[in-house]
Each structure stands twice: as C-alpha cells, then as structure tokens.
Amino acid sequence: MEITEKDGKDRKSFVSQTYFNLIYYSELYSSNYEDRIEIYNKLLSENSDLTPKEKESCQDRASRNTEREKELYKRGKSMECSYCNLTRYSTRYCENCIIRYLKSFFGTWTSGCDIIDRFICECQSSSGLPLHIMEWISFDQFKDIKPFAKGGFATIYTATWKRGSILDFNESEQKFVYQGPQKVVLKSLNNSTEPTEEFFEEANRFIQIRS
Structure with a gap:
C-alpha cells in the first residue's frame, strides 16, 4: 500500500494528539509530579495504537518537557553543572x-x-x-x-x-x-x-x- 503525503501528515497529527491525551490522562490520575511521569510511562507502554518508533518519539518528547520544567520551576534535586559550576536542575541541559x-x-x-x-x-x-x-x-x-x-x-x-x-x-x-x-x-x-x-x-x- 502506497502512503501519500496526506497520510503521513494525518499520522503525525494522530501521534501528536495521542501524546497530549496521555499527558492529560496522567494529570487526571495524580497531582504529584513524579507520579504523573510514572503513570504517563505506563500508559505509553500499554498503548497499542502506536508503533515502537512512535512510542520512542513520544517518550523523547515527554523527556524534553520534563527536563525543561525541572529547570524552569527549579523542581527536583539540584546539582552543580560540570560546564559552568552553577546550580542546575535538569539532567538534559x-x-x-x-x-x-x-x-x-x-x-x-x-x-x-x-x-x-x-x-x-x-x-x-x-x-x-x-x-x-x-x-x-x-x-x-x-x-x-x-x-x-x-x-x-x-x-x-x-x-x-x-x-x-x-x-x-x-x-x-x-x-x-x-x-x-x-x-x-x-x-x-x-x-x-x-x-x-x-x-x-x-x-x-x-x-x-x-x-
């Protein structure tokens, strides 16, 4: 079966919407930040609509968002940056x-x-x-x-x-x-x-x- 450009765009939109739905459901389950991450990971692993590659993309997207929020809200354990020696909270940057x-x-x-x-x-x-x-x-x-x-x-x-x-x-x-x-x-x-x-x-x- 030939996949058209429209099919590709529709699939990309579907994956993006699935990501947001899983984030939304995880936030409904718990108000605790760390619990929400665990719930999201569980929901993602159990999802049968996404391919392994799409799940990997959603996982990376969630990780980027998690690390950004750590640095933005000074959330979690602080550490010393090995590059500038100042305080940081994200392990990503x-x-x-x-x-x-x-x-x-x-x-x-x-x-x-x-x-x-x-x-x-x-x-x-x-x-x-x-x-x-x-x-x-x-x-x-x-x-x-x-x-x-x-x-x-x-x-x-x-x-x-x-x-x-x-x-x-x-x-x-x-x-x-x-x-x-x-x-x-x-x-x-x-x-x-x-x-x-x-x-x-x-x-x-x-x-x-x-x-």
Whole structure:
C-alpha cells in the first residue's frame, strides 16, 4: 500500500494528539509530579495504537518537557553543572549555559532596529530554555509565504519556517537542536517603521504564554 503525503501528515497529527491525551490522562490520575511521569510511562507502554518508533518519539518528547520544567520551576534535586559550576536542575541541559551561549552571539545579528535588538537581548539574558527563547529570525528563513488575512493595522501571512524553532540543546556539543521545517503565521504591521507599545505588549504576552 502506497502512503501519500496526506497520510503521513494525518499520522503525525494522530501521534501528536495521542501524546497530549496521555499527558492529560496522567494529570487526571495524580497531582504529584513524579507520579504523573510514572503513570504517563505506563500508559505509553500499554498503548497499542502506536508503533515502537512512535512510542520512542513520544517518550523523547515527554523527556524534553520534563527536563525543561525541572529547570524552569527549579523542581527536583539540584546539582552543580560540570560546564559552568552553577546550580542546575535538569539532567538534559543547564539554563545558565544556554544563556551564556546566547550571549556569545550578541552583536552578530541585528533586526535593523536598536530598540528591538535590546528587547531580544534582555529576553535572552533572562530566559534560555528551549521553547522560551525569543529570537530574531531573518526573512530569508521563510518560504511559501502566502497572504491569509488583512486588517486595519496588520496583514497576516502563512509560511514555512525552514530552520524551525529551537527544540532542544545538545549539551555535549554546546549547540541548539532545531525542529526543522514547520508551518508558521507571520504578521506584518501596516505603515509602521518603528515598533509600537502594542508590539512589545504582544511580544511580552507571547513570552508569558510560553512560560
């Protein structure tokens, strides 16, 4: 049987939905963080709808989320980072090391607007966890850009981000792991050459939601 591109997308969506369902069920069973992890692992191992490879993908996804939350909420046992000698909570990576890595690139990129550059640098100096990192992405990183909707203040586009968002941090190699091509939504502010107060309010709301 030939598997079409649509079948592949549908299967990917199914696996993703199954992952979220298992997370949801594990949270219903217990409010204890460690118990939820154990329950999730049990539910995943007993699931008969996923292939071994899909289960492995879900397990890795759950592990990334668990380690991110440990570092974000300072949860679990603290330890000394062997790279920077500061306190960390995740066995996967150290937020202090990631922030140091981000700072090493300050001055090597620019949005063309000093105000935006300073805002991004401030964000990166305070939060260095994957999924929480504010970045400047150059326009050539997007393809298949298509108009989607237009309002009084902005035009919305759909596009494909070629590199994709930051998925993880490879500690041994001290570099980011990226998601790869992903569908995104872009907003172009009409008749605007300088960022407005509303722009920064929306950016801050985005950061709070991701946190």
